[in-house]
Amino acid sequence: MNKVRLGIIGLGNIGRYHAAYLLDGKVDRCELVAVCDAFEKATEPYQAKGLKTFTDGEEFIKSGEVDAVIVATPHFQHTTLGIAALQAGVHVMVEKPISAHKADAERLIAESKKHPKVVFGGMFQMRSEPRYQKIKKLIDNNELGTLLRLNWIDTDWFRSDAYYSSSAWRATWKGEGGGVTINQCLHQLDTLAWLFGMPKSVRGFAQLGRFHNIEVEDNVTAYMEYADGASAIFISSTGEIPGTNRLEITGTRGRVVLEKDKLTFIRNEVASDEWNKTSTTGFGQPDQWTIDIPFGNADMPHAAYIQNFVDAILDGAPLKVPGEEGIRSIELANVIIYSSLVGQTVELPLDSKAWEDKLNELGEKSTLEKKVVEATKEDFTKSFRR
């Protein structure tokens, strides 16, 4: 094979976005040949462009028309369609979250292990933003010393009621498996795990439908503790205007702050733990240097991830984000809500069955009547780069 015949399943906001740059030839050695959406109408513009179209995802996967698919449907279908693709030997790039909850992610990952030659990627394009890559480099190069604390206020995800009523699956236990944590701030939870690793325990506080007529959480605060004593506070919301996106990481050798397109590193001339032991003054501090770190923006990060997916299929290139890494953000999203619902700190790893049972119970008890209104045609891509 010297060219990948690619398909997209799910032609909503992000599916159409993927289709647009693919049809524009932004990914080499790859051709978008077919698309699928449960709503036939969504496929019509692509039929008009000469692409093959389908309305049943599993039939599409088995059709022999595609070598690889992007799964861009609502969350629960990520697992079923992902597994169907893996079983059919069709390479699969699953949109975030890779599944609606941790137990489903485990099922998807277990299936992928049975098909090591089938490429399984996760769309976590935020990791390719230079701002986060530079922070990662500071951490990996020990510029921050021993990590002590991470604070992330990630509340610039405002969504109106019109957004929530644009699709029936949104903000429901049965359709989405959660709210702001599993959807909007999942990229940040992925980045948090990528930068800081996984905590050993989490205490979450989640408010369900605080700002909107929804049954899932739209406002969360989590306190996380790590095995080495480091801690993190993570806050997210879809109900605040103006929102904040401020990430602050403190280590013994300094602090890095990312806010409003500005990345600042305050470097301690002497590490705080060393100063603590050697200083002869009670109140003094070592010299601190403030350094502004320049960064640009990733160039079409989604297209770059699909290029990497194609290179993995054709050349065996390592994936930027192997699909199985997607379980970490799901575990964080799930544990925040689970901890809040049971009212106690939860040790990790989260018991995935306990959360799945709770989620099913919430879905069964659901009384929310959702009226779906015509989806707004706003440019949602402006929220890609956070």
Ligand SMILES: NC(=O)c1ccc[n+]([C@@H]2O[C@H](COP(=O)([O-])OP(=O)(O)OC[C@H]3O[C@@H](n4cnc5c(N)ncnc54)[C@H](O)[C@@H]3O)[C@@H](O)[C@H]2O)c1
């Ligand atoms: N990586 C990113 O930057 C990014 C951005 C937005 C959304 N997403 C993710 O992409 C997914 C889709 O989000 P969206 O905003 O595009 O949703 P959406 O509601 O706009 O679109 C979903 C589409 O899937 C179709 N669909 C539903 N079930 C299907 C099935 N079984 N088979 C085929 N088609 C089906 C629907 O008809 C709809 O057209 C979500 O998981 C979301 O979290 C990722």
